[in-house]
């Protein structure tokens with residue numbers, strides 16, 4: 065075997081380094097299993113026996129304390145593969161060498177590269193040359209075996225867990241409100257306070273139908289909810305703290321509160337990026353569901369009803385929440401807004417007014433969790449409009465022209481850099497050629513010189529390869545620059561953008577897509593005014609103050625101008641007259657409607673303008689009764705005289721009720737037999753005088 069080993073390790077390989085790969089899986093093994101460590105380091109002696117000087121045996125043990133199940137987080141194994149692929153490794157040594165990588169893919173990659181670079185692999189059993197088919201077969205098998213070694217116990221464990229779960233006997237961390245008794249049975253927590261807290265939670269949900277309301281009740285009454293410490297020295301202790309929304313939801317969704325035993329509600333899997341994600345499994349696919357396995361807090365029907373309610377609630381609130389692709393709905397910044405006070409993402413809520421949808425931007429995550437008011441709540445319409453204006457202003461042909469000019473400038477500089485890199489490659493090629501010629505010219509018997517010249521040639525070749533690779537890579541990157549056609553497309557976008565943006569037929573979704581092309585995110589702070597921080601793609605920032613949006617009642621307010629006008633007109637005109645005059649001037653009420661006498665009356669009342677009646681009285685006008693007394697008539701007669709112009713009355717409301725100007729020193733008298741229409745002339749004079757009086761007043 066020693067002979068065989070020496071045959072597989074060629075003399076030329078001794079010039080390269082030997083890599084001793086040492087691996088121990090867990091921290092516990094690191095502490096306890098020192099014997100294996102000693103065995104691994106003993107391999108160093110094997111390498112020395114094969115002819116490697118001790119200083120050329122490199123130990124890689126960076127994987128200490130880490131599991132070998134994947135190469136992704138193991139620097140050591142990566143480094144080993146790199147060294148082998150660069151042809152710097154003369155041999156790879158390891159204890160039970162297939163455990164270098166406990167994953168077939170990693171292992172076979174190492175074998176493949178080892179075969180190409182002629183790197184033998186050595187474990188306690190012997191030396192293998194991956195380039196030989198039989199050796200590779202054996203090595204492959206060893207790799208598969210160690211993967212199986214990992215898999216089989218795990219599968220056995222999983223099988224055991226499943227079996228226990230199927231019988232409903234698996235120990236699962238009890239949900240709050242349950243404990244295991246001395247017989248290992250799950251029972252309702254005998255602690256009265258715990259039990260009542262859980263019962264109160266379910267009762268409140270039964271009454272209100274909302275998890276939020278449950279949290280609000282607990283917070284409002286200053287009630288705390290129990291929780292158990294699961295780790296650390298105080299494991300198993302009971303602590304009390306406020307009830308959070310997420311906790312309440314978890315409890316309401318948990319079927320174990322019906323007394324059922326459930327297994328397989330979630331499923332954990334690994335993503336392409338190497339993260340673990342836990343997914344919820346739909347109820348039909350739960351692995352085990354045993355109803356009435358133990359006592360519970362609610363029955364199954366109630367549980368199902370609760371699920372339906374929660375589902376409906378969640379739909380009612382909409383899931384238009386996180387950073388997300390554009391959805392229907394007019395909120396331009398949906399998914400792009402960040403709260404400037406707490407840094408969380410803000411969400412969108414819509415409210416409808418006069419048949420139109422208006423967005424509100426809300427930061428409510430923390431608020432929901434602890435039943436507190438939302439962190440920020442800002443009507444979105446004004447914000448959307450301001451952002452739209454900025455975008456239209458920012459994306460113009462001029463700005464794009466500048467951007468493209470800069471691009472052009474960069475391009476010419478890149479060409480220059482490319483020429484320089486080409487020259488570097490040429491120089492490297494020349495030097496490699498020089499080294500080759502020097503090597504060929506040397507006397508082959510002069511081994512020492514020949515060897516060093518060969519090494520020099522190799523070095524030069526490597527440098528050449530590197531230079532070439534850098535050059536190619538860089539050029540490929542630079543090639544991403546724009547051609548004429550793309551430039552034209554971008555410029556046309558700039559010209560079309562404002563038009564497209566303002567076109568009422570552009571769907572909201574498209575507009576939102578455009579925003580996403582241009583903006584990274586928008587941060588919003590509400591103080592005595594609003595501040596918007598826009599972050600454009602590419603890192604440009606722009607801050608913008610905005611006045612606080614009007615509250616909804618403020619938006620419906622009548623303009624100051626209209627109110628002043630009404631105040632002025634009330635001296636001389638009635639409500640219907642004023643309404644007609646304002647409409648004639650093209651003015652509108654706060655709600656955007658034409659004025660009516662009812663609206664004018666409401667404005668007079670709500671802005672506490674002096675009523676017309678009081679104004680006329682102040683000007684010395686008499687009521688119908690007073691007038692009747694002055695004239696010695698009954699009030700019916702006063703009105704008739706007024707209609708016929710004998711006296712002058714001023715209507716103070718829409719029903720033709722009047723106040724009357726004082727008839728002066730010589731009031732019209734009763735004149736039996738004379739037609740009222742004939743007497744009007746005399747009255748004109750009286751009226752004029754009365755008017756003068758009125759103006760003085």
Ligand SMILES: [Zn+2]
Pocket residue numbers: 403404405406407408427428439440
């Ligand atoms: Zn916030």
